[in-house]
Amino acid sequence: MPNGMRTYLNFITLGNSKGRLFLDKLLTRMVETSRRTLRTFSFVRFLLVFAVVFSLTSFSGALSSNFQLPTVHLARANHAPCSFPGTPCSEAWVPAGPAMDTFLATIFTDESAEFTNLLSATPNIDLTDSPLTPNLVSTLVQSPDFYVTSSISEHGYFEIEFMLGATAFWGCNMSFGNSQCGIDIRQGISHLVDKAKFTTNEPSEVGISSAIDSPLPTSNAGLPSPNTCLWDNGVVPAALANTFSTAPVPGTMHGNANCVVGAPGGAAYHLASASGVISPWQPSISDLDFCAAAAHFIDAGLATAVVSDTASPATRNCQLTGVSPAVTANPISFYIRNDNIPMFDLGNSLAQTICALFTGTYSTGCGVSPSTTNILGATHGPSTAFSGFTTSTDHVDVSWNMYTAAFNNVYPFNKSLYFTYNSLFVSGISSSHVANGGTCDNGSVPTDSAGDYMYVCNANYDNLSHQMEFANCLAVPGDPTPGQTTPTFGTCSAGGLSAIGAGYQAEDAFGKSAFTLPVFQQTDRFGYLACSPAARPCNTAAGIAAQWHRAINDIGAGLPNFFTWLDAWNSNPTQAGTIRLGFKQTTRTSSPYIASTVWDSYIVHSVYDSLHIVNPLNNNREDASWMDISALPQISLTYTPPSGTVLTYRFSLFPNLQWQDGKPVTSFDVAFSYLSLLANGAFQSGGASSLSGVTILSPTQFDLNVKSVGPFSTRFLTGLSILPGRYWTCGTGTQPSTGTAPNIAPARCPSTAPSQWDSAITTCTSVGNTCYPVQYTLGTPPAQSACYPIAAAPCAPPAVAALGGASSFVANLMNADAVKTGALYDPIANHIFIGSGAWTCGTGTGLGQACTSGMVQNPGVGQSYTLKRNGLGITPGFPGDYVRSSGFLATYLWSGDISPGVNNFSAAIYCFGLTPLDPLSASPPASLCGRWQQGIGTNGATTPAGIGGCPAGTTPCGIPVGSNQVSIVKLYTNINWFYPDIAIATNCSGQVCLSFDSNIKFIDDPAATVTNAPGTWTIGKTVVYDKDGNGLYDVGVDSVIAGPGAIGAANCSGGTQICLSVDPHLKFIDSPPAIVPNVAGTWAFGKTVVYNYNGNGLYNAGDLVIAGTGPSPPFGIIPLDPVLYAGSSGTLSPATGTGGVGCANPYNPTSTTSGGYDC
Structure with missing residues (x-):
């Protein structure tokens, strides 16, 4: 498995629930790092450090001067937890979840009512969506029972x-201004x-x-x-x-x-x-x-x-x-x-x-x-x-x-x-x-x-x-x-x-x-419960055991944001497995075509994912992959792009990506989403306004063709909600109508439309199909006199298909039902509020509808939205779980990082069926194959000592590497769980050019004894910028780019400093990026450092992103050792160093990797 976040994740302690306990244990091995910056729309550009916050900063609203709240007990100052001091001060965030099983958002009349509830003796919310007034900040910050976030400059x-x-x-006729x-x-x-x-x-x-x-x-x-x-x-x-x-x-x-x-x-x-x-x-x-x-x-x-x-x-x-x-x-x-x-x-x-x-x-x-x-x-x-x-x-x-x-x-x-x-x-x-x-x-x-x-x-x-x-x-x-x-x-x-x-x-x-x-x-600070009210005071042992963790303080929006709801965790919440939110008012719609208020977006973006997501803590609002594994600009195309195209971005969907109803997410769904949202002028579609068309190359690979490019293009291109085409299409026919001019209106499309979509998907995913490539664009919209309400036709521009697959997946399937794109349409009442996102509206037979009182959108005051964790009831990391779940993250980490690219898969193939087996206590594994003989990929299966290749004694072993383990490793080969979006870099023969700075060096292990010794950097070795080029690590002068620093390294030839080694494969993406490979340049903070395995000077899929855009030095990332061991119980232990033979501490400051092995 190549690069990415699994190696350089920030401290992550993912929440768990019931059967997900083993995930929490697994991810405690991730260690805290110094604060780094990472990507907006809504959206684009990252690094590999995730900050999860206990904060509440950003929104607008406040209380009147004569509004009074209940008195709270004053004690020590109680600011929200902060892993990364700075702006915003926040805990680290995790690109996986949800940590809780239920998302419960209660509707209030206004923020005053919401705050009154929060400060009551028995509140029915844990977190708020409105910033505190100055008088409330000074009150709550003195109470042990509340957390108050650091201040942010609201991006509003x-x-x-x-x-x-x-x-x-x-x-006066305003005449449009x-x-x-x-x-x-x-x-x-x-x-x-x-x-x-x-x-x-x-x-x-x-x-x-x-x-x-x-x-x-x-x-x-x-x-x-x-x-x-x-x-x-x-x-x-x-x-x-x-x-x-x-x-x-x-x-x-x-x-x-x-x-x-x-x-x-x-x-x-x-x-x-x-x-x-x-x-x-x-x-x-x-x-x-x-x-x-x-x-x-x-x-x-x-x-x-x-x-x-x-x-x-x-x-x-x-x-x-x-x-x-x-x-x-x-x-x-x-x-x-x-x-x-x-x-x-x-x-x-x-x-x-x-x-x-x-x-x-x-x-x-x-x-x-x-x-x-x-x-x-x-x-x-x-x-x-x-x-x-x-x-x-x-x-x-x-x-x-x-x-x-x-x-x-x-x-x-x-x-x-x-x-x-x-x-x-x-x-x-x-x-x-x-x-x-x-x-x-x-x-x-x-x-x-x-x-x-x-x-x-x-x-x-x-x-x-x-x-x-x-x-x-x-x-x-x-x-x-x-x-x-x-x-x-x-x-x-x-x-x-x-x-x-x-x-x-x-x-x-x-x-x-x-x-x-x-x-x-304005600037904002938010307040929320420090612990479950029944456990108060929150600074006692009982309170600490029921504290809220990982409330993310978004740099421009504060507490109410997707990652707070994805990551927030409480082991003993008031309502079992539930994060209780306050909305100061209700939504006006749950339709992705109409949503425009922040409350609309809270609900819509909880159910529907987008190709990329925004880093909540990066000052540049960078974004990174979420539904895809790569997004690279293309120069040479094998097809004729849509008219006016000036640049094309190629995307590959994340493996095993599926809708909440179990059907696969395909490139056709992406094309449908972009074209139909644009055609109907959806509020959220603005970021795709530069789109000239979508060209589909396979069920999981597609190109977004754009007709204009600027400094912000990709930042906003990848933020649209991706919708399941089957629920919104009008099918293979045309839109029915009702009424007579001048009151003609659309009528519902045939009930067969979903099955027509499904049939076309089946055709285009079958062996020997002729669906690719196929290209979709928007045609010319009709004149006002030729569409509703004067004529029996939609006013939206129709989809047009081209290239070889145009007859297999016809253009009409890309047209949305005009009834469903209307202002009054209710996806919940019509049972189609179904996406691929972290939260579901209902489960089982209630999927798509059972998340509000009366199963209609826009619940009233005192009512609520009740969403469920996508994957609830499914074994974590198994088919049907949310593709970005904690379980799949754990499986991804288990798949290992022996070497980049296909070598990882080749090693697993080599290990197939081999014995002897490693005892469970081996830490690290005694053999090359030991990592895959134990842990998540084996479902906890073991081999008794003395049989089946397990050494004699009392300690059992894992099991031989079989098809299950190999398939997991294959699934994640050449996959980054979370990669920085570098699609904006200048093209270099269709890829991204890498530059070379001879001062990017590393501390070898064991450390070199002479300066500038040749060596081979591997994961876990500290990367340093040697400012004066002397080959010595000058503390306080040279910058640690990534890694644990100089811990444990030997001195250089008996001196008082550490020798630095040179590996010509350490390169970086310049700004502006180079236009030829391996051009000389000067690295600076904020420029992405890459390990270019084949040395060709081009960013390849298997290359490792070591560090990306960050704030200011110093910073560092301690790599994660992904090896996991499972005992006969099939679960992972906390690995605190006291559990059993061979257990390691989750964080050993004298080690180049984190520990946390199970025994």
Whole structure:
């Protein structure tokens, strides 16, 4: 078995339950290492260190200032456990699980109710999904019964949004963000919040938030904020000439403070500190910013003058007069979230100030008598009830005008600037397309769940954000840098702006048009139970025995994340085998085609896996394989790719990958998922927008063909949910319809559709089939007049098949049932909520449905989602278990790492049936074959002493290597359990080029006695960067790249230092990567180190990744010895050193490997 995480895993102590006890014992042998960084979307790039955290940092929400919780006992400070100090401070995470049997998520009305429950004497949740308010942090951190995570900078932001598809916003046609009246209205409203005062005075945000002016957090991968001083270019009307004679820049409405690149947020559309009215951040009726809003509203034609235009604030009154009848004829609706206290306060205060402009009274909603809402009507509710998230597929549905919005997982900066606001991601009805006289991207498709639900459709912004997304480089010298008054822009070597340069210009264009009003970002800390309440106090022996472990503190999202739920473990939980979660509100859907809120994604991504997953602790949000074993760029293809293809990535699925119903996951399922999610404009499909097609080469190997490439392409390409085609396809026919024009709608596809899919899969997995290669693309979408509701056809572009296999697995099978992709479709009620992920909705006959009350999606307050561990009831590591289960990880480790590539399998073949056998006490095994004669692969079988090749005496042996052991070794040959995604590296004859730095050396075993001695590096030997090249390990100077360090190594020729040896096969992936093999380069932290076994200078499948991207030195990884021994009981012992003959300590600091053998 070649490289990877099984050799360099961080400390892992996987939880167990009942029959899974042996897995916990096995994985305790993994040892803690220094903190390393590893990969986003959502997604791409890793290393081999996994951090599992006891933390809760990242989300948004807080409590009102007058909210009170039960008193908790104060004791010592009780911060969450932390394996890796830094940001975030967290425990190590494990790429396997789940550790618990049941995932129970209880729904609350809001975060206040959730916290009340958590702090009660008998809470029914263990972990929360909402960050703590500052007052709760100071309280909980002093209690032994709660853990509080370290602080994280949330990868999110909060803003006010406008419906830019509105044609009558107070009588103004917003024209998708392009009309001048609309710009004036939005710029005016932008003056009505003093952002800096909001972040320092809103009770739930004091000390944890900061103002922003662009729609992205400042922790965004390097894009600085623009100089905002000239964003407001509004014309001061004559009616306010006296007022603005005293402005910071007389006669204008723009500021003159912090006029530099990278300035702190809050400078945009801000002239002076707000005087405060009901809230401190509200400008009074005489403040310059209030008057600037009035000026913009006058310019927009909403009014003609103000009550009093004077230079003196004492006599100034900027309430509007001469209000246009169009305002009251076309009132606006403002949806204000009540599930997040700061957004509730922000929305109410903004509504009050807008009303003061028109009426002189700060009221939440206003109108002209007798109406109280014919200017502005405010509606309060949770984000899940916001109507704007559901977009229409045949018209622009203007059911709202303003909204208090929040985003998370915004990293890097293109996640919002491209995927949220580029018009490719609107619900693209044909009349809105540029080709038909509109302003939205021609490639946008009709969808019920658009990412750009605000309908930002601006040609200049689209162009700039597209340049950013597909730039030829990330950054170059000459790019905008903090402190510049006038930004400069560099040019990529291949031409064009860098992503940073184009991103800066996109931010600038966005701000000048005020498409939204970004307000603030925040840092988060989370609280959760330290132990089961019945065992309190948690610092006693009973409490320690019932503690929660491995709650992962995601660097940008905090506690609520996939790996917390995968890894969290308690040996004595309140509810047996159950992790109890709190959701402050319910989902709005469980459909992968519609899911858009974080609660939707929590549930959807628990059931459906994606090709790659995101490293929760890496600052660069790198990702790595999850459903595949390799993803490499290809240059030479044996087929004609889809038109427009510029690059192709080849993927191979993980062996034994299957759906929760036991059917195999195939390349056809992947193709169906990508094409149908794209065709229907699914909220999560944005990352695949560069896809030109999918080419299938075998049931488990496929190519993703892409039509454009940029610095972020693969990061987001691999994050889509992979769906079982059989449950969602419309079959081999066409979509049925019902009704008559103009009310034609899709009807359910035939009940035979799943069997038609199954039949095609059977054909294409049979011997002698003619299915490959086959290529699928999306065809031309029909005109609006040729699809629903006018005509009897879906509006989504249809799938098209090509190449030799097109007639065997027909294109129609790749079209989703239009009923099932609709906004109201419930996969749970229809019994198809079935994926390949870590958790299942129901088991047995209840699979796909039995996970909520009434077996319908979106359970109500007090109800819950109850998911079960995928593989529950199946022997760990046996067929039917989750492919990423702890059992399969244990089996993978057992298969061994004698030598790379096929040699491992050849050795197992050599050992087939050979005797003598090794006694169970042998540690390490006495013979080459002993490793496979004992342990997991033998199911605990033994041979009595003195017979069958077992030496005489009292100690039994394992059993001869047979077909079972050999098949396990074969299964994992050339397989990495978890590999860093290096697909973004420059191609080198279809592979990744490796560079050579002669200063990458190693400490041999036994250590060399002369400097720079030739040697052969093997797993377990420390790799060092010899900075001065002297061949000596200089402590404090040279860097340990991987391994246990200098422990136990001999001195060099009697000196006081250690000799370093040289192996020319130690190489690295440069940044930018080389374009020829074995080119000379200089290694630095963050560059992946590889052992190139055949020395060809190309990264091959059998090469070992020694270390990947990491934070800063020093760091090291202690390798794991994968040999396991099983006694006659068939289970593994804890191996604490006291169990029996030959038992080793799980972690021996004087050894180059970890111990933990069973006896």
